[in-house]
Amino acid sequence: MNFRTIMILGALSAFGPLAIDFYLPAFPAMALAFGTDEKHVQLTLAAYFLGLSIGQLAYGPVADRFGRRIPLLTGVGLFTVASLACAYAPTLEWLIGARFVQALGGCAGMVISRAVVSDKCDAVGSAKVFSQLMLVMGLAPILAPMLGGLLVNTTGWQSIFLVLTGFSALAGLAVALGLPESLPAHVPRQPLSGALRQYGRLLADPIFLGHALTGGVAIAGMFAYIAGSPFVFIKLYGVPAEHFGWLFGINAAGFILVAQVNARMLAKRGPAFLLARTVWLYLAGGLALLAVSALHTAQLWPLLIPLFLCIASLGCIVPNASACAMNGQGARAGSASAMLGCLQFSVAAGAAALVGVLHDGSAMPMAMVISLCGILVVSAATLTRRLQNARALTQAQV
Numbered sequence: 001m002n003f004r005t006i007m008i009l010g011a012l013s014a015f016g017p018l019a020i021d022f023y024l025p026a027f028p029a030m031a032l033a034f035g036t037d038e039k040h041v042q043l044t045l046a047a048y049f050l051g052l053s054i055g056q057l058a059y060g061p062v063a064d065r066f067g068r069r070i071p072l073l074t075g076v077g078l079f080t081v082a083s084l085a086c087a088y089a090p091t092l093e094w095l096i097g098a099r100f101v102q103a104l105g106g107c108a109g110m111v112i113s114r115a116v117v118s119d120k121c122d123a124v125g126s127a128k129v130f131s132q133l134m135l136v137m138g139l140a141p142i143l144a145p146m147l148g149g150l151l152v153n154t155t156g157w158q159s160i161f162l163v164l165t166g167f168s169a170l171a172g173l174a175v176a177l178g179l180p181e182s183l184p185a186h187v188p189r190q191p192l193s194g195a196l197r198q199y200g201r202l203l204a205d206p207i208f209l210g211h212a213l214t215g216g217v218a219i220a221g222m223f224a225y226i227a228g229s230p231f232v233f234i235k236l237y238g239v240p241a242e243h244f245g246w247l248f249g250i251n252a253a254g255f256i257l258v259a260q261v262n263a264r265m266l267a268k269r270g271p272a273f274l275l276a277r278t279v280w281l282y283l284a285g286g287l288a289l290l291a292v293s294a295l296h297t298a299q300l301w302p303l304l305i306p307l308f309l310c311i312a313s314l315g316c317i318v319p320n321a322s323a324c325a326m327n328g329q330g331a332r333a334g335s336a337s338a339m340l341g342c343l344q345f346s347v348a349a350g351a352a353a354l355v356g357v358l359h360d361g362s363a364m365p366m367a368m369v370i371s372l373c374g375i376l377v378v379s380a381a382t383l384t385r386r387l388q389n390a391r392a393l394t395q396a397q398v
Contacts, residue, residue, distance in 0.1 A: 001120055001129055008179050009116060010133050011171045012072070012109030015079060018144055019048060019106055019164060020226060025149035025244045026157035027230045033157065034092040038231060042356045045227055047096045049349030051103025052110070053342050059111045060338020061195035067183045068112050068119075068334075069175070075108020076172040080165055087161035107341065109171070114337040118326045119182040126326060127271040130319030131263035145248040149240075190332060198335040207391065208325050208336065209343075210384025214275065214377055215321030216344035218282060218314055220351035221373030225251075225307065227352040228366030236363060237300040247304065251311040258315030271320035272388065278316040279381040285309030286367075286374030293367035303363060310370060317377070 023030075031038045055075075062071045082102035089095035117129045151159045190198065202208055233239040233247055265274060288306035297303070322340065329336040351369050358365035 001117070001125075004178055005116075006129065006132055008171075008174050009113040011167075011174065012076075012113045013133050015106035015109045015168065015171070016052065018167065019079075019083075019102060020045065020223075021144040021248065022148045022164065023157065023160045024226065024230050024248075025145055025234070026152045026160060028234065029152050029157045030092075030095075034095075036092055038235075039356055039359055040092065042227060042352070044092075044096050044099045046349055046353045046356070047100045048103045049223065049345050049352055051100040052107045052345040053349060055104040055107040056111045056338040056341040056345070057199070058338075059108050060115075060335040061190065061192050061198065063112050063115055063183075063334035063338075064190040064198075064332060065192050066189075067181050068116055069179065069181050072108050072112045072175055072179075073172060075105045075112075076168055076175060078102075078105030079108075080105070080168040080172065083161050083165040083168060087158045087165065105168075107345075111334065111337045111341055114322065114326060114340065115334045116179075116182045118329060118333040118337065119184065122327075124266055124270060124323075127266050127319050127323035128263050130322050131259045131266070131315075133319075143249075145244055146246065149244055190335070195335065198332050199339055202332075202336055202339045206387050207384060208339075210380055210387060211275075211321050211325035212340045212343045213347075214279065214380045214384060215318050215325070215340070216347045217373050217376045217380060218279070218317045218321070219344050220347040221282070221286065221370045221377070222311060222314055223348040224351040224355050224366055224369035224373065225311065227355045228363070228369075231359070232303070232363045232366060233300070236361075239300070250304070251308055254308050254312030255315040258312045259319060260315075262316040262319060271323045272385065274316055275320040275324065276381055276385050278313050278320070279378045281313040282310055282317060283374035283378045285313065286371035290364075290367045290371040293363040296362060303367075310374070321381075 027038050027041050030044075031041045034041070059071050059075065079102055082098050082105055085098040086095055086102060089098055113133070114130075117126050117133075121129055147163075148160050151157075151163070229248065230244070233244055239247065262274060285306045285308075289303065289310065292302045292306060295302075325340050326333065326336055351373065354369050355365050358368065
């Protein structure tokens with residue numbers, strides 16, 4: 001896969017992190033502007049996760065039926081219009097609705113970028129490309145909160161969504177001019193009438209479901225961190241909004257570094273092997289974070305160390321779980337990508353909402369959700385590995 005294609009797919013995949021991380025430093029300012037509290041502002045985040053979960057299920061079958069370009073351009077256009085609506089939202093309810101629509105558009109890039117990779121690469125090649133996409137996507141969590149904090153303090157929170165409008169318009173132009181159709185002409189086009197049947201088959205496949213949940217629950221822990229960190233960093237520990245991005249960026253840098261190490265290690269070890277081992281690092285970080293949070297430390301740095309371990313380990317878990325889930329999907333790659341994304345962000349939406357529900361003025365809610373995700377990730381990965389080994393043994397005996 002050439003560099004230009006990877007950059008375009010990276011930009012499309014970055015719609016999600018940008019639309020989330022960019023406006024996190026604006027939570028206090030938005031709460032003040034709408035006359036509410038940050039707990040209610042977090043509903044805009046939950047609405048975005050919900051839109052991502054629902055929208056992906058629609059794009060998968062459409063991409064398998066009509067190819068990758070048409071639904072991709074449609075989704076990018078919808079994201080652009082919804083971003084503009086967010087910028088001029090007169091009420092919090094309007095903003096919540098616009099964020100939902102924005103997610104419906106943004107998830108097109110997430111679904112179809114995975115399908116394009118699956119069209120062009122095998123399991124190991126897919127894991128390498130997904131790791132490279134982590135490098136492009138990882139720049140968003142580093143740069144977005146810093147730029148978001150700067151914009152909030154200089155031009156107001158609305159300017160964040162105006163920048164998203166411009167970015168998505170440029171991404172749409174790049175797709176129109178530089179991303180050819182990747183679904184091979186000889187591959188049979190899947191009818192829309194069979195979409196539910198395809199999803200049923202995917203859900204009935206324990207290997208696909210296990211890998212999807214492994215990656216999805218890991219991502220849920222990251223979004224628990226995303227939902228809880230503005231309060232913990234800015235309110236609880238007094239980090240200035242303009243400096244919030246630096247702390248966020250440190251964790252994102254660890255994510256990028258591990259993703260690149262993962263890409264190199266794939267030459268010797270397959271994605272399933274690396275996935276089965278990295279999940280234990282995620283669990284260790286989650287349990288350590290819970291222990292530190294229970295101490296209610298007066299300083300922030302003891303929390304940052306286990307948080308760094310959790311987020312960095314995702315640089316290996318996410319691309320390898322995605323590659324294992326997408327391996328061998330063939331003509332239904334779009335539907336598989338959609339179901340993968342739907343499962344991931346459904347769990348993520350629940351985790352983000354749970355952090356808000358458990359809010360008690362401390363770091364404990366965030367830590368509890370992340371540690372729970374760590375336990376579930378290890379359980380899902382271990383069970384899936386055993387099922388995969390049993391299936392391979394059965395096939396070898398036939």
